[in-house]
Each structure stands twice: as structure tokens, then as C-alpha cells.
Amino acid sequence: MADRNEFLQMVRDSLGVASGRVIEPDDATAFFEDQSGVSDQAAAVREHADSSRADLLDEMADAAEEIGWVIHRSTSPEDAVAAVTEICRSAGAKSVLRSTHDVFERVPVDAALSAEGMAVSIATREPSDDDAVDLERRLELRERAFDTDVGITGVDYAVAETGTVVINPRQGVSRLVSLTPPMHIAILEAGQVLPSLDELFLLAHDDFQKGAHRGMINLITGPSRTADIEANLVIGVHGPVEVHLVIVG
Amino acid sequence: MRVRSAEFKKRSAETARDPRRQAALQMLYDGLHKGRIAAAAATDNWEELRVKGRAIKWHTIRNLDYYLELLEERVVANGGKVYFANDDAEASEYVMGVARANDVKTVIKSKSMVSEEMGLNEAFEEAGIRPVETDLGEYIIQLANEPPYHLIAPAIHKTREEISDLIQQAAGGPREEDPKDLTKTARRLLREEFRTAEMGVSGVNFAVAETGSIALVTNEGNGRMVTSAPRVHVAIMGMEKVIPSMQDLSTMLRILIRSATGQRISSYVTIVNGPRKAPEEDGPDEFHLVIVNNGRENLLKDPQLREALLCIRCGACLNACPVYRKAGGHAYGWVYPGPIGAVITPVMSGKKRAKDLPFASTLCGACREVCPVSIDLPTLLLRLRSDLAEGKAAPGERSSVLMERLSFKIWRFGMLHASAFGLGGRIASAGMWPISRRGWLRRLPPPFSGWTSSRDFPRIAFRPFRARFRSRGGG
Amino acid sequence: MRVTLFVTCVVDQFYPEVGESVVNVLGRQGIGVDFPAAQTCCGQPAFNAGFTDEARAVAERFLEVFEGADPIVVPSGSCAAMVRNLYGELFRDDPELLQKAKAIGERLYEFSEYLVDVLKRPDLAASLDGSATYHQCCHLLRELGVDVQPKSLLGSIEGLEMREMEQAEVCCGFGGTFAVKFPELSTAMLNDKLDNAAATGADMLVASDATCLMHMEGGIRRRGDSIQPVHIAQLLDRATAEQESRV
Structure with missing residues (x-):
């Protein structure tokens, strides 16, 4: 078996450097930027996302549409509920799985969908201290995620540069809700849009500094796609075939 | 994987004569190459991004020991395990150990070129474990029992008729020829694997030292499946794949994705910060990061050839290369074809076995022109020619005749x-x-x-x- | 005003008429030409083949022969790129020669580059009836970054219709010893190039490098294509001669 010390020594020998040296700072990477400023910068980014919410939302809508999201703009929570219901109804959905993002408090879709005869379930489980029990509950959720027609989530951020929605999985926000169902509906609210990837990764960095990071960050941009057969673009491989972005505000 | 680069002349000549392969290779120019040009033209600060990306990579490579150690520390802090593998055998052995410890029967794999170096699928099979490639292109070539033809379009050489045969054999049922139907069938077959496999293996597009994260770039969604559904996730990276900061990712993703497919971003960018953190709903309980040398030190220890470690595996130099577009991917005889393969294959796998590759270029410069980190590939090829022609580096490697x-x-x-x-x-x-x-x-x-x-x-x-x-x- | 001509070994031995055209075109622009008879080659054939010692010896001699010459004009982007860019690689461990090479590189211009960038004459007020398609030689385009200069010279010729071929910027498959070592690949690349050129229906295939021209002309002759290969200096020579005779 390999020895990590020998491995790292091999790297040092190859570079002709000694261990324990101090490396030269380099402006090219953000690594050497003043780390104490990250949190202030992150606050400024959030402030900007809030104060420029209308413009950023418009930019996001344009970029997202270009990349393959079906855009639904609604001006009130009621409109948004109606939009979600209509999308699910016209897709002939029988089962719907949703995350527990805050947005569902403002855009309560459950009753409307149930009224259409759809089975609505929440993508969460009761965590258990007993590992075996917890695993069993997680596997049960996984089965539901694979068997559901539509997954509905909120978003944690969106990125106007690329038409991307960002979801940080956590309790109540399964990794699979936006992935395994053939259709994904994401509900985006004003104030959640960042101008570019730069701001997104700054906020992610800030989360790490605060120890608030989670197991995964998902950047989702349009439907699943491939061009692996004779370079033909085909939409919908392993991820959702159809993706809808319902914009509130 | 066995190195067959000594057969370059024969195999490249066969491909140059094969109209089916030539038609496929032409698609790389019309599709990916032109797409990259359009994407670069549509990006105002494109040249600035390239300069920045190159600087980030150079800084990291020059301080690789530091960033690998930091990466290890932070992955462990996130609850993951790190294994440094000196060669392909060590890396395989470790992955098999993880699989055995978890009583794994089926492994789902997202694309990893390093795993091709290791011949990982064969190692799984020998261990009685079923490996399933899940990237559609990789799946097709796994069915065909062939190595990848291209860094990002592994099955580009296969015609839809050939793919139809392969998928029909795997799925049974009626023969389909429409790429949409074939894709749908592959989706159906692989979905069951995603649902039940105990372990996922992925590559790494970038590893972020500061946060102990890895970034995966995919369009199909298989990268997300592999890192979300199974109980165990093993990520395998060449040791050059590390970058310092989370905030460097924006630059690196911008240049990688535009250069690879001409997209502004791929459908999915997945950042994995170790295993599932309780009380998350899903994600693997175990996360292993395998950091592989396997001959990269031969590049690292040469101050000039070291530049090849800046490569971010976008494949743009293949699409741009008129020689690759005639010779095809398999002629290069190992994992990495095209101009970058012609540089790194001889150095990583032994020059004696791949003597022809540095000479298989007209030095037209198209590769350097498109490289997102501006690797001076023609000059590196010239350097290798200088080593090889008269056997200067080692007499046994002499490539010229009397x-x-x-x-x-x-x-x-x-x-x-x-x-x-x-x-x-x-x-x-x-x-x-x-x-x-x-x-x-x-x-x-x-x-x-x-x-x-x-x-x-x-x-x-x-x-x-x-x-x-x-x-x-x-x- | 006078320039020193580095005619290149290939033009000297295989395409002397190209060298004469260079002298004619420059002469009509009022530029006298000096030709150091001791000149031979820049060393590129050996360097590209990996014979670095041989290349270095010949390159050193080049530096001696052209020491003090200013400006130097070369009817080849490839040979110009060898001196201007690759001597840096060849002499990377010899600071003195490196300095010398750098100084000479700064005074050396490819033919079309010299006309357009130094003389500031992108339009020679030339005329010639016919049609032509332009192959962008690799080293001129991608080593020296000379792209618009030859195009503006050709585009300004009255009566000449320029037709752009598909993949004009793609290599013709020459690549020095590559053409001999990998004949199947080289030929397949050449055939694409010649097919693309023929598809334009142009009378002439223009290139700025005699080596690429030799490769393409060899293929044109073997295939029996009707397109006429011509060096940009020859075309400009003809086009400015017509104008001269009309005056």
C-alpha cells in the first residue's frame, strides 16, 4: 500500500522543494485574498441580490429560457400555485414529490395538487439515532424519489449569468427530488438571483468559513441532455426530461 | 490499461481509410470545434479568463505538495477519506478494498479517465463486482468492450447502426435507430442500476483544496446519480486536478465547459463536500478520494514538460487537431488521444512504447490556439522529438533510423x-x-x-x- | 530603402521563381533587395525532426549571416516563425545566442507582413482577372498571428475574385517529415484541403509558404486537379506587372 508521506515527498522531490516551506502568494487565485473579508463581501452580495432583485430576475428568466427551462412568471403566490398545478395536470402527473423549501409556505401547492387527484408526498424522513432505522427510512425516500412523476423544489440561489438554479441538499431537501423524476419544477422567488458564478462561489466559500456547508451543492441548468450518439442532441437522459422554472415576483 | 501506442501508424492509417470513422471525426470539427469558437467569441473577457485559468493552474502545480496536503486535511475534516496511490495497481487495490468492505455487488460509474488508466472495470470484474458505466457514451463503449475514443465524446466513432446493435443486445426488444429512442432505452436500463447499486465511482473535474470539495461537470445527470444514490462514493483524480480556492471554480468552470462543449455551463455542476452530513436525506455515508500519480511525476519533475499538467481535459485540442481528426482516438493507443495524448502518453507510460506519438503532428498550432490554459503543445512535442530522435534521454528510446x-x-x-x-x-x-x-x-x-x-x-x-x-x- | 532577403532553402532550390517575384514586387514598391549569398537554411527541418544539435549549428550560422541586416524579409511564415519564435526554444540554454536571436527576430518579417505592417501598403493598386482561394498557412497564421495582411493584399487586387474555402485555416498535412513518416494521414489531410479548394471553383490556390505549396501542388498534379497553385508573391508579381504594362 502507498504511503502518503512518501507520495508527498515524491511531489516535493519532483518540484525540487523542501517540506514545510511557506508558499509564495499569487494574485491569480482567490486563496490569498483576505479571508476575514469574505463574510463582509458575502453580505454585500446578498444586499445586492436583494436591492437589484427585479433586474436580476429578468436576466435570470432570459438566460434560463435560452438554456431550456420552461419559464412561468407569476405575480402572486396564487398565480404560482395555479402555474404549478397546471404544469402537473397537463403532464398527466399522478404522483408529486416536493422538498420542504420555505417557499412552499408562501406558495402552498399541496392542497391544489391533491384536489387534482395527485398523490403529494414530502421528500423528507424522520431522522433516527438508530443507524439501521435511519438507513431504512432513507432508502424508503429513495424509492419514492425514483417512482414519482414530478419533483418540485424551491431554490437556494439562482445565477443570472448561466440560467442556473442552485440547491443545497439538507434535511427536507433531498438530492434526488430535482433529479430522479422525469419532470422537475423549481420555484424561484425575487431576491434569490445572483449576478454570476463569482458571487455564488463567494457565498459557498462563506458557508465553509462559517461551517455552514453541507454535503453537496447542486448547480442545475436546464434539462438533462446528451450528444453521445452521432453528436445528436437528445434531451432527457438520466435526469429530468422537462424542467420548469416558476418565477414568483 | 495496456499501452498500444506502438501500433499508431497502422491503426491511424486504417482509420484514415475508413469513411464511417471519418464522417464521425468530421462531426467534431463541425460541432464541438465550431461550438467552442462561438462560445469564446460570445464571452467578452475570454482571453482574460484563459490567462487567469492558466495562472491558477501554474500556481497550483508549482505548489502541488502544499495543495495536496491541504486537500487531504480538508477532505478528512469533511468526514471523507483520502488515499494517495502511486500507480494504477495501488489505486485499483484500494478501490477493491472499499468495495469488498461494503459488500458491493454493483458499481455505477460516472466518467473517469483515470479509471481508464487503471483498467478499473477489469479489476472490478476480476473481483466479481459488476461495473456499470453510466455516461451514455461510456456505456456504449463498455457494451462494445472498447476504450474511449475522445476525452468528452467517448463513443463519437460509433455509428447509430452500431449503437443500435449494442443497445438491442443489452436490452432485448425491438431494434431502434433513432438516437432519442436509443437514449430512452439506455435511460430505462440504467435507472435500475442507479436505484440499486451499492457504490458509485466518479472522476473529478476539479478538487478544491481549501474546502476539501470536488466538482463534477456533467450534462446527463449520471454524475449526480452516482454521487447521490449509492451508500458509498469513491472519487478518483489525477494528482494535478487540485485548485486552491472555491472561488477559483468560477474561472475554471467557465473555461472548461466552453472549451469542451461550447456551452456556457453544463446541465449539472455538482460540488461534493465529502459524505452526506447528518441529518441530510440522502447521499453516501462514505466518501473516498483517491489521488493518483501513475507516471504524472515524470511530467512534474521536468520543468518544461510540467506544463502538460495544466491540462483540464476539455478535449478542445482533439477537436482542433487535423491529425487526430484523421487518425481517430484509438490509434493513440492509451487513454488520452490527440495532441495532449501525444505529449503525456510517452512521458507517463514510457517513451519507448509511444515513440511515434510526438512525431504524429504537423505542428500546425491549432491545439495551442484552442487550449483553455494555453499549453504550448507544439513546443512540448518538439521537446519530446528532441529527446527521442537520437535517444538523448535514453538510448533505448531512440526513434530514428540510421x-x-x-x-x-x-x-x-x-x-x-x-x-x-x-x-x-x-x-x-x-x-x-x-x-x-x-x-x-x-x-x-x-x-x-x-x-x-x-x-x-x-x-x-x-x-x-x-x-x-x-x-x-x-x- | 533596402531590405535583406532571406529567400529560404526551399524557394532557392525548388521555387526560385517565387524569389524572383518577391524581388519584382518589392522593386515596384521602390524597395531594393540585398541577398547575402552565404545564406542557406534557418534550421527548421532538423529542429522539427528532433535533430536539435544539427538545427542549432545551422541556426547559429543563420544568425551570423544575417547579423546587422535590417529589415529582413522572408517569403515564408514558417521560416519566419522558426527564427522569431522557435529560436527561443532552440537557444533556451544559451543566453548570448538567445539575445542575438531575439534581436534578429524583431527585425525579420514575413513578406505580406512586411508589405502591410511595415510599408503600410495593404493595397498595391494591382489588378488581375480571375478567381482565387486562399489557404492560410499554419505557421503564418498561428505562430506569427498574420491573418488579415495577406487577405487585404489579395482582396485589393482589382478583377480578382476571392472565394473562401471551407476549413481554410486547417493544415494541408505537410508538416515536414510528417508527410513522409505518416503518408496516409498526411494524404488524407491533403485530400480534404484540395477538395475544399476545388469546391470553390476558383482558378488559383494561393498560399504564402513554398513548402505548403509544394505539398499541395504535388497533390494537385497527382490528382489531376485543374486549380493552379501559386505563391502570394507570384500572384502579386503578376498583378502588379499587368498594372505596370497598362500604364
Whole structure:
């Protein structure tokens, strides 16, 4: 078996450097930027996302549409509920799985969908201290995620540069809700849009500094796609075939 | 994976004659290459991004020991395990150990070129574990039992008829030829694997040292499946894949994705920060990061060749390369084809086994022009030629034949003595006269017969320019 | 005003008429030409083949022969790139020669580059009836970054219709010893190039490098194509001669 010390020594020998040296700072990477400023910068980014919410939302809508999201703009929570219901109804959905993002408090879709005869379930489980029990509950959720027609989530951020929605999985926000169902509906609210990837990764960095990071960050941009057969673009491989972005505000 | 680069001449010539493969390779120019050009043109600060990306990578490579150690520390802090593997065998052995410890029967794999170096699928099979490639292109070539043809389009050489046969064999049922139907069938087959596999193996597009994260770039969603559904996730990376900061990702993703597919971003960018953090709903309980050397130190220890470790595996140099587009991916004989393969295959796997590759280029510069981190590939190829031609680095690696060496000694004499040069030209011209027609020759003896197999060769002029200049009394 | 001509070994021995055209075109622009008779080659054939010692010896000689010459004009982007860019690689461990090479590189211009960038004459007020398609030689385009200069010279010729071929910027498959070592690949690349050129229906295939031209002309002759290969200096020579005779 390999020895990590020998491995790292091999790297040092190859570079002709000694261990324990101090490396030269380099402006090219953000690594050497003043780390104490990250949190202030992150606050400024959030402030900007809030104060420029209308413009950023418009930019996001344009970029997202270009990349393959079906855009639904609604001006009130009621409109948004109606939009979600209509999308699910016209897709002939029988089962719907949703995350527990805050947005569902403002855009309560459950009753409307149930009224259409759809089975609505929440993508969460009761965590258990007993590992075996917890695993069993997680596997049960996984089965539901694979068997559901539509997954509905909120978003944690969106990125106007690329038409991307960002979801940080956590309790109540399964990794699979936006992935395994053939259709994904994401509900985006004003104030959640960042101008570019730069701001997104700054906020992610800030989360790490605060120890608030989670197991995964998902950047989702349009439907699943491939061009692996004779370079033909085909939409919908392993991820959702159809993706809808319902914009509130 | 076995190195078959010594067969380059034969296999590339076969591909150059094969109209099906040529049609596929042409698609790379029309699709990916032109897409990259359009994406670069649509990005205002494109050149600035390239300069920045190159600087980030150079900084990291020059301080690789530091960032690997930091990466290890932070992955462990996130609850993951790190294993440093010196070669392909060690890496395979570790992954098998993880699989056995978890009683794994089926492994789902997202694309990883390093795992191709390791021949990981064969190792799984030998261990009685079923590996399933889940990237559609990788899935197709796994069914065909072939290595990838291209860094990001592994099955680009396969016609839809060939793919139809392969998918039909795997799925049973009626034969389908529409890419949409074929994709749908593959989706159906692989979905069951995603649902039940105990372990996921992925590559790494970038590893972020500061946060102990890895970034995966995919369009199909398989990368997300592999890192979300199974209980165990093993990520495998070449040791050059690390970058310092989370905030460097924006630059690196921008240049990687535009260069690879011409997209502004791929459908999914997945950042994995170790295993599932309780009380998350899903994600693996175990996360292992395998950091592989496997000959990369041969690049690292050479101050010039080190530049090849800046490569972010976008594949743009393949699409741009007119030689790759004739020779095809398999001719290069290992995992990495095209210009970058011609540089790193000999150095990583042993020059003796891949002597032809550095010479298989016209040095046209198209690769350097498109490289997102501006690797000076033509110069690196020239450097390897210089090592190889006369066996300077090691006599056993000498690539030239006696005739070639002799020719260049004579050439040198001629070029150092203008009178010999002039006289030599006259003699050669006279010698060519009887076998030429209207100033051109149809046939030359070996080794020049390679030229005249398809092209006429001009006779040396009776009166060279120098004589004409003299007689016109100057200019 | 005078320039020093580095005619290149290939033009000297295989395409002397290209060298004469260079002298004619420059002459019509009022530029006298000096030709150091001791010149031979820049060393590129050996360097590209990996014979670095041979290349270095010949390159050193080049530096001696052209020491003090200013400006130097070369009817080849490839040979110009060898001196201007690759001597840096060849002499990387010899600071003195490196300095010399750098100084000469700064005074050396490819033919079309010299006309357009130094003389500032992108339009030679030339005329010639016919049609032509332009192959962008690799080293001129991608080593030296000379792209618009030859195009503006050609585009300004009255009566000449320029037709752009598909993949004009793609290599013709020459690549020095590559053409001999990998004849199948080289030929396949050449055939694409010649097919693309023929598809334009142009009378002439123009290139700025005699080596690429030799490769393409060899293929044109073997294939029996009707397109006429011509060096940009030859075309400009003809086009400015017509204008001269009309005056």
C-alpha cells in the first residue's frame, strides 16, 4: 500500500522543494485574498441580490429560457400555485414529490395538487439515532424519489449569468427530488438571483468559513441532455426530461 | 490499461481509410470545434479568463505538495477519506478494498479517465463486482468492450447502426435507430442500476483544496446519480486536478465547459463536500478520494514538460487537431488521444512504447490556439522529438533510423557550407532529371516514397534563386 | 530603402521563381533587395525532426549571416516563425545566442507582413482577372498571428475574385517529415484541403509558404486537379506587372 508521506515527498522531490516551506502568494487565485473579508463581501452580495432583485430576475428568466427551462412568471403566490398545478395536470402527473423549501409556505401547492387527484408526498424522513432505522427510512425516500412523476423544489440561489438554479441538499431537501423524476419544477422567488458564478462561489466559500456547508451543492441548468450518439442532441437522459422554472415576483 | 501506442501508424492509417470513422471525426470539427469558437467569441473577457485559468493552474502545480496536503486535511475534516496511490495497481487495490468492505455487488460509474488508466472495470470484474458505466457514451463503449475514443465524446466513432446493435443486445426488444429512442432505452436500463447499486465511482473535474470539495461537470445527470444514490462514493483524480480556492471554480468552470462543449455551463455542476452530513436525506455515508500519480511525476519533475499538467481535459485540442481528426482516438493507443495524448502518453507510460506519438503532428498550432490554459503543445512535442530522435534521454528510446540520422548529418554539412549547398543542389537536380517529367517526379526511393505514394515531388531547379539573382544583377 | 532577403532553402532550390517575384514586387514598391549569398537554411527541418544539435549549428550560422541586416524579409511564415519564435526554444540554454536571436527576430518579417505592417501598403493598386482561394498557412497564421495582411493584399487586387474555402485555416498535412513518416494521414489531410479548394471553383490556390505549396501542388498534379497553385508573391508579381504594362 502507498504511503502518503512518501507520495508527498515524491511531489516535493519532483518540484525540487523542501517540506514545510511557506508558499509564495499569487494574485491569480482567490486563496490569498483576505479571508476575514469574505463574510463582509458575502453580505454585500446578498444586499445586492436583494436591492437589484427585479433586474436580476429578468436576466435570470432570459438566460434560463435560452438554456431550456420552461419559464412561468407569476405575480402572486396564487398565480404560482395555479402555474404549478397546471404544469402537473397537463403532464398527466399522478404522483408529486416536493422538498420542504420555505417557499412552499408562501406558495402552498399541496392542497391544489391533491384536489387534482395527485398523490403529494414530502421528500423528507424522520431522522433516527438508530443507524439501521435511519438507513431504512432513507432508502424508503429513495424509492419514492425514483417512482414519482414530478419533483418540485424551491431554490437556494439562482445565477443570472448561466440560467442556473442552485440547491443545497439538507434535511427536507433531498438530492434526488430535482433529479430522479422525469419532470422537475423549481420555484424561484425575487431576491434569490445572483449576478454570476463569482458571487455564488463567494457565498459557498462563506458557508465553509462559517461551517455552514453541507454535503453537496447542486448547480442545475436546464434539462438533462446528451450528444453521445452521432453528436445528436437528445434531451432527457438520466435526469429530468422537462424542467420548469416558476418565477414568483 | 495496456499501452498500444506502438501500433499508431497502422491503426491511424486504417482509420484514415475508413469513411464511417471519418464522417464521425468530421462531426467534431463541425460541432464541438465550431461550438467552442462561438462560445469564446460570445464571452467578452475570454482571453482574460484563459490567462487567469492558466495562472491558477501554474500556481497550483508549482505548489502541488502544499495543495495536496491541504486537500487531504480538508477532505478528512469533511468526514471523507483520502488515499494517495502511486500507480494504477495501488489505486485499483484500494478501490477493491472499499468495495469488498461494503459488500458491493454493483458499481455505477460516472466518467473517469483515470479509471481508464487503471483498467478499473477489469479489476472490478476480476473481483466479481459488476461495473456499470453510466455516461451514455461510456456505456456504449463498455457494451462494445472498447476504450474511449475522445476525452468528452467517448463513443463519437460509433455509428447509430452500431449503437443500435449494442443497445438491442443489452436490452432485448425491438431494434431502434433513432438516437432519442436509443437514449430512452439506455435511460430505462440504467435507472435500475442507479436505484440499486451499492457504490458509485466518479472522476473529478476539479478538487478544491481549501474546502476539501470536488466538482463534477456533467450534462446527463449520471454524475449526480452516482454521487447521490449509492451508500458509498469513491472519487478518483489525477494528482494535478487540485485548485486552491472555491472561488477559483468560477474561472475554471467557465473555461472548461466552453472549451469542451461550447456551452456556457453544463446541465449539472455538482460540488461534493465529502459524505452526506447528518441529518441530510440522502447521499453516501462514505466518501473516498483517491489521488493518483501513475507516471504524472515524470511530467512534474521536468520543468518544461510540467506544463502538460495544466491540462483540464476539455478535449478542445482533439477537436482542433487535423491529425487526430484523421487518425481517430484509438490509434493513440492509451487513454488520452490527440495532441495532449501525444505529449503525456510517452512521458507517463514510457517513451519507448509511444515513440511515434510526438512525431504524429504537423505542428500546425491549432491545439495551442484552442487550449483553455494555453499549453504550448507544439513546443512540448518538439521537446519530446528532441529527446527521442537520437535517444538523448535514453538510448533505448531512440526513434530514428540510421538513414534519417545520416541524412541530417549530410544536411548539416550542406547547410553550413553555402558552396556545398549550391553544388549539392546542382548534382541533385541533375540526378533527378532523367526520372522527372515536366519538372516533377512521380516516384522516389524509401524513405521518401512516403511522399510520392500520393504526391508528385518537384525536381530541384537547374538554376536556383541565388544564381538567378546574380544574373539579374541584384534587386 | 533596402531590405535583406532571406529567400529560404526551399524557394532557392525548388521555387526560385517565387524569389524572383518577391524581388519584382518589392522593386515596384521602390524597395531594393540585398541577398547575402552565404545564406542557406534557418534550421527548421532538423529542429522539427528532433535533430536539435544539427538545427542549432545551422541556426547559429543563420544568425551570423544575417547579423546587422535590417529589415529582413522572408517569403515564408514558417521560416519566419522558426527564427522569431522557435529560436527561443532552440537557444533556451544559451543566453548570448538567445539575445542575438531575439534581436534578429524583431527585425525579420514575413513578406505580406512586411508589405502591410511595415510599408503600410495593404493595397498595391494591382489588378488581375480571375478567381482565387486562399489557404492560410499554419505557421503564418498561428505562430506569427498574420491573418488579415495577406487577405487585404489579395482582396485589393482589382478583377480578382476571392472565394473562401471551407476549413481554410486547417493544415494541408505537410508538416515536414510528417508527410513522409505518416503518408496516409498526411494524404488524407491533403485530400480534404484540395477538395475544399476545388469546391470553390476558383482558378488559383494561393498560399504564402513554398513548402505548403509544394505539398499541395504535388497533390494537385497527382490528382489531376485543374486549380493552379501559386505563391502570394507570384500572384502579386503578376498583378502588379499587368498594372505596370497598362500604364
